[in-house]
Amino acid sequence: MFNKKKKKVNERLELMRQQSRSIEEFRERAERELINRHFLLSYQKRNLQLHSLDWSQSEHSSFELQSGGKISYKDYLQKTYGIKSPKQEMCVVKDKGGAVFLPQHIRLTITSKQSDAVYENVLEYVNPSTKERLSRIEDFVQQISQHHSSKAEANKKSRNKNKAKDQSKSNSINSEEEEEEEEGKNSNVRIDVDNESDKLDIDFEIEEESMTTPAYVLQMPKIIIYSDEGPIENPVDNFKYSLCRGFLDGTKxxxxxxxxxxxxxxxxxxxxxxxxxxxxxxxxxxxxxxxxxxxxxxxxxxxxxxxxxxxxxxxxxxxxxxxxxxxxxxxxxxxxxxxxxxxxxxxxxxxxxxxxxxxxxxxxxxxxxxxxxxxxxxxxxxxxGNVPYRINPCLPHGATFINPNDCWVVGVDVSHVVNKPSVVMISLSRDPFQGSLRQMHFLCHLNPSRKEIVGFSNMVNVMYQVLEEGYQATLREKKSLPGCIWIFRDGVADGQIQELFTKEVVGIQRALSMFRDAWKLKKWRPALEYLLCNKNTIDRFGKWDEHTVSVRQLDVPCVVFDHVLSDRLWDFIIFGYHRSKKEKTRPVRYIVLLDGLNLANDKAAAKGSAMDLFQFVFGLTYMFAFSVPFPLGGTAQPSPIQYAKHYAESFSQTILASDRCLKDLNTSEKLNRPHVVTDLLVLIKAFFMFLIYCLSYILTQFRNDPNFGISLLRNIHIIDFKKIHFYTKQSIS
Known part of the structure; x- marks a missing residue:
């Protein structure tokens, strides 16, 4: 718990100094009250523990940089974080690792151990049950409705008194004192109404009753592990991982x-x-x-x-x-x-x-x-490279609409760190429901700091190399290419969807086309499914209980697909319930931007193709292998995004101040680790294809017209540049 109104550590130290009789008493009291306390920094979201106070240093003390040279703490904070340190310090704060912090940028926090008496009550209040949450919302809506009704009654009374005043003027002549008194009463009514409207002036109404919406109950996927009797299959929320005796698909x-x-x-x-x-x-x-x-x-x-x-x-x-x-x-x-x-x-x-x-x-x-x-x-x-488990997503229609064994899944996520380039990580899994890194590949691209969307040319380049790396591994294993490629993207708001589509989605389509042409795979035309994942949804759902006539928390995994969603986009909300999470489970919204499998087709939709899509996505939440045996259920997002997020954050930590070029970030190709895209081979190929077209165009004109060279030198505009530009796009695509 943290309160910005609380005093900073330097202010606390100053107060202790004023209340102490000597320096020894002051320092003893400060160490007694501050050491082992937790604190937050004003310029970073980090919770640290105060280990010691160094009275021999101040904001002007200096330390050695990794790159060489010395700098004071004050100048370092100004240079690195852009914050000033105007206060004079009596000491500096150190944590367990020996890192130094200035007291004027520190506020103490209260941990759960220090507030056991109220900590559980605070958690219950900020994270209430579904029933309590809906009850609060209904109370709030009722207050708004009461305001509307009271405002309407006040306006009605005001109008009635105005009418009575007009009638009295026409029927009889009142004295000036009575008229002034009546006007004063009317003005008082108007003032009261105006004051009330100033307090809560709303131009909309809210229905008091909660909206009900249908939901489709999802089936728990089944997990396959290797036991004493061989591979066994059980529901993923009801299995004993202690029965695991080995690995699937061969042991390394x-x-x-x-x-x-x-x-x-x-x-x-x-x-x-x-x-x-x-x-x-x-x-x-x-x-x-x-x-x-x-x-x-x-x-x-x-x-x-x-x-x-x-x-x-x-x-x-x-x-x-x-x-x-x-x-x-x-x-x-x-x-x-x-x-x-x-x-x-x-x-x-x-x-x-x-x-x-x-x-x-x-x-x-x-x-x-x-x-x-x-x-x-x-x-x-x-x-x-070992495989401890596999997942059966339990699709309702089997492989009729979606074949889990004939697809690749790709995850895209961006990690943002202050004063570092944003790391765009792309993860590729050639076997989506194999719980291992054996058939996974990772490539990353560096965006400018805090930039979320990947540029068109960069996405073409990165996706092309991802496909090339996956295809070469497929050739080594003597397997066939997939019939469908799934793309899962995280971290994009609704307002950025148009930019995302014109840059990243179109870039992936262009990379697929270029890859197919470069490797002469004319017959390979995989379907492309692109899903946008957003876990920051504020929607909450409960289950209506007819016996108690109340709303209670959901006790099954389900998906909301109608009524409360967008009319322009195909979106749905998955609630991945697990009994260990209960109220901690949060819904995740998905938006289908591309539907290459035609799951939304009338014929397919009538047969329940959307249910296979929901179950497929839900099964992928149990494919982040580092979470096995899933004590808290599956991950909030599908595994392609979880892998991309995990390796984007870890790769960002390896970017040091001593790095000067992209080659400093390279990792060995022998290791299954993220590799940085350091060249632009795809764009170079596109440029040479453009040159080849220009040369072929000129040679063709020479054959048809011997005087073409003279006319070309005299009139450069004889070349149809619009046509060349058009074919340039075709060659890149």
Missing amino acids: QLRQWGVVFESNPRDRTKNDEKSYQSFVYAWEEYCKKRRFDFETGPILCPQPRPVSDLMDESFYNDTVRRGDEFLVLILPEGIRGSEVKARFTKAVQKPNFPVPVMVQCIQAATCNNNNACLGTFEDIMIKF
């Missing part, structure tokens, strides 16, 4: 892998040997739980890779050995751990690194939590 054995951790006997803050021992113990428990053999199972024992200082990049080459297939990095606590994660991951995955390798990070404190470590081992095996 992780033979040689290491655990990197700090081991410095001279410095206790840089010694995580106990965390490593706890991690190895957790590996043993994981193998016992899955009944894996220690020597021949899917994951063998890790090797220790101690390092004296993880901030020193000169030690990174020693952590990776020839033949390594995977690395686990135990991170130090605090901000130092975040910096180690970004540096180490980026260094060992560069193309020029001796042995590029995949990395899984884990906090040192998490190693002591056995259950959390078990989830880490699942993530390791998923990243390594």
